[in-house]
Amino acid sequence: MLQKIYDWIDDRIDITPIWRDIADHEVPEHVNPAHHFSAFVYCFGGLTFFVVVIQILSGMFLTMYYVPDIENAWKSVYYLQTEVAHGQIVRGMHHWGASVVVVMLLLHTMRVFFQGAYKKPRELNWMVGVLIFFVMLGLGFTGYLLPWDNKAYFATQVGLEIAEQVPFIGTHLKTLLAGDADIVGAQTLTRFFAIHVFFLPAALFGLLAVHFILIRRQGIAGPL
Amino acid sequence: MQRGKGMKFVGDSRISAESKPNIPKDYSEYPGRTEAFWPNFLLKEWLVGSVFLVGFLSLTLAHPSPLEGVADPTDAAYIPLPDWYFLFLYELLKYDFASGPYVLFGILIIPGLAFGGLLLAPFLDKGPGRRPHRRPIAVTMMLLGLASVIWLTYESAAAVDWEARAEENKPVPESDIEIDQEDPGYAIFESNCMSCHGEDLSGGSAGPSLIGTEHSPEEIGDIAKNGIGSMPADQFTGSDEELKQLVDFIVSVNEQAE
Numbered sequence: 001m002l003q004k005i006y007d008w009i010d011d012r013i014d015i016t017p018i019w020r021d022i023a024d025h026e027v028p029e030h031v032n033p034a035h036h037f038s039a040f041v042y043c044f045g046g047l048t049f050f051v052v053v054i055q056i057l058s059g060m061f062l063t064m065y066y067v068p069d070i071e072n073a074w075k076s077v078y079y080l081q082t083e084v085a086h087g088q089i090v091r092g093m094h095h096w097g098a099s100v101v102v103v104m105l106l107l108h109t110m111r112v113f114f115q116g117a118y119k120k121p122r123e124l125n126w127m128v129g130v131l132i133f134f135v136m137l138g139l140g141f142t143g144y145l146l147p148w149d150n151k152a153y154f155a156t157q158v159g160l161e162i163a164e165q166v167p168f169i170g171t172h173l174k175t176l177l178a179g180d181a182d183i184v185g186a187q188t189l190t191r192f193f194a195i196h197v198f199f200l201p202a203a204l205f206g207l208l209a210v211h212f213i214l215i216r217r218q219g220i221a222g223p224l
Numbered sequence: 225m226q227r228g229k230g231m232k233f234v235g236d237s238r239i240s241a242e243s244k245p246n247i248p249k250d251y252s253e254y255p256g257r258t259e260a261f262w263p264n265f266l267l268k269e270w271l272v273g274s275v276f277l278v279g280f281l282s283l284t285l286a287h288p289s290p291l292e293g294v295a296d297p298t299d300a301a302y303i304p305l306p307d308w309y310f311l312f313l314y315e316l317l318k319y320d321f322a323s324g325p326y327v328l329f330g331i332l333i334i335p336g337l338a339f340g341g342l343l344l345a346p347f348l349d350k351g352p353g354r355r356p357h358r359r360p361i362a363v364t365m366m367l368l369g370l371a372s373v374i375w376l377t378y379e380s381a382a383a384v385d386w387e388a389r390a391e392e393n394k395p396v397p398e399s400d401i402e403i404d405q406e407d408p409g410y411a412i413f414e415s416n417c418m419s420c421h422g423e424d425l426s427g428g429s430a431g432p433s434l435i436g437t438e439h440s441p442e443e444i445g446d447i448a449k450n451g452i453g454s455m456p457a458d459q460f461t462g463s464d465e466e467l468k469q470l471v472d473f474i475v476s477v478n479e480q481a482e
Contacts, residue, residue: 007243010243010246011234011243012234012237012239013239014239014240014243014244016243016244016245016246017244019246020246020248020249022262023248023260023261023262023263024248024249024260024261024262025260025261026249026251026254026258026259026260026261027258027259027260027261027264027265028254028255028256028258029255029256029257029258030256032257032259032265032268033268033272034268035257040272043269043272046269046272046273047272047273047276050273050276050277051280054280070295074291074294074295074395075294075397077291078291078395078397081288081289081291088288088289089281089284089285091289092284092285092287092288092289093280093281093284094289095289095290096280096283096284096287096289097280098307099307099308099309100280100283102309109342110370113345113366114356114363114366115354116349116353116354116355116356116359117354118345118346119346119349119350119352119354120346122346123346123347126345126346127343127344127346130339130342130343131343133342134339137309137310140307140309140310141306141307141310144306144307147291148294148295149291149292149293149294149295149393149395150292150293150294150295150296150299150302150393151290151292151304151305151393152292152295153295153296153297154295154302154303154304155304155305155306155307157304158304158306158314159306159310162317162331165327165328165331166331166332167328167332184297185297221354224354224355
């Protein structure tokens with residue numbers, strides 16, 4: 001039955017080559033921890049992606065309850081945390097995942113750096129990876145405000161004050177992020193929400209796609 | 225790819241009518257013990273992922289995600305702290321060479337050089353050698369950068385009493401408790417306690433919330449007279465009867481809150 005469905009689809013859109021492109025690639029011996037235990041360092045990138053997937057899924061579930069509004073943001077998080085079944089676990093996954101993803105990214109970056117794997121021909125993929133790191137820090141910064149507790153509010157205020165001190169564009173930058181030149185308030189929360197949920201994830205998905213396509217195209221760097 | 229005459233397509237599409245067999249490549253030709261990603265290696269990755277997920281979920285269960293009290297822009301006593309992975313930047317701004325008139329060093333030049341160097345590493349370190357000892361400058365710069373980030377983070381985090389911070393900023397849901405202002409205890413609360421513990425007993429910058437207190441009525445009376453922790457003694461000055469009214473009032477509000 002399944003084979004028939006597959007054949008029916010394959011007959012029309014020829015998915016076999018696409019599937020072989022995705023599934024058919026070699027895993028060289030030097031990156032396989034089953035053969036050399038020290039190769040576990042090659043797991044960091046994959047685990048980073050795994051945590052990113054956790055972040056996406058838990059974040060999607062959080063938006064089912066979260067309200068980006070200064071009256072209700074904190075209340076919705078408090079409700080989620082105390083009343084909703086497993087709400088604490090889902091929010092916990094998103095909260096700790098944000099830290100774990102930074103740790104895994106750092107480990108992955110260090111592995112690539114100290115192995116010199118960014119050298120020709122992989123310069124572009126290194127730069128895409130560093131951009132992913134920046135996007136991830138941006139997600140951390142914007143996500144921090146969303147629970148609208150004291151920690152969130154005052155840390156964001158400090159962050160915006162730092163942005164304001166940038167010469168020439170500082171005040172514009174602050175207004176762009178906060179929605180107002182002085183107030184950290186309702187506008188700021190909705191803007192940070194939009195940046196956290198739409199703008200940066202869009203950038204992240206694009207960069208991740210490029211990162212993975214380049215890996216498939218260039219293969220993993222050979223053994224040292 | 226087959227091209228040219230004699231090709232058959234599905235309908236008027238560009239899909240070839242001849243389907244290709246869905247067979248994996250043969251990896252025995254590859255060097256060493258190369259194996260196929262799907263399904264051989266993915267199964268092992270799946271196992272690593274499962275172990276990782278168990279560890280991660282244990283962390284989430286053991287440490288519920290923190291939430292502080294609702295944002296209060298008027299709370300001037302609050303000391304802001306960013307997430308731990310921004311602490312190093314935050315700490316950097318405390319140094320003389322990176323703050324005040326030199327703040328541009330702290331917010332733009334130093335982080336810009338560090339992150340710019342990271343972004344452009346492949347163009348700064350162009351030699352062919354990949355082993356760390358064959359590119360001493362790049363590796364030394366990275367180790368220095370890494371050490372300073374770790375040091376700054378440690379310096380910043382070590383100066384904070386995290387437990388006291390969490391204790392002070394516990395989330396208190398907005399109370400729908402009606403405070404009986406006719407209660408004789410309320411007047412005593414107003415003149416003795418309100419300036420620190422807030423109009424609705426929910427605490428303020430100087431004193432914690434009295435709602436949800438774990439102290440017994442006798443202890444409350446004792447604390448009002450003798451203080452506790454950073455609360456000085458003799459906050460309450462009045463007769464024993466007034467003290468009893470005050471304690472009854474606090475206890476009644478607590479009962480209502482349950």
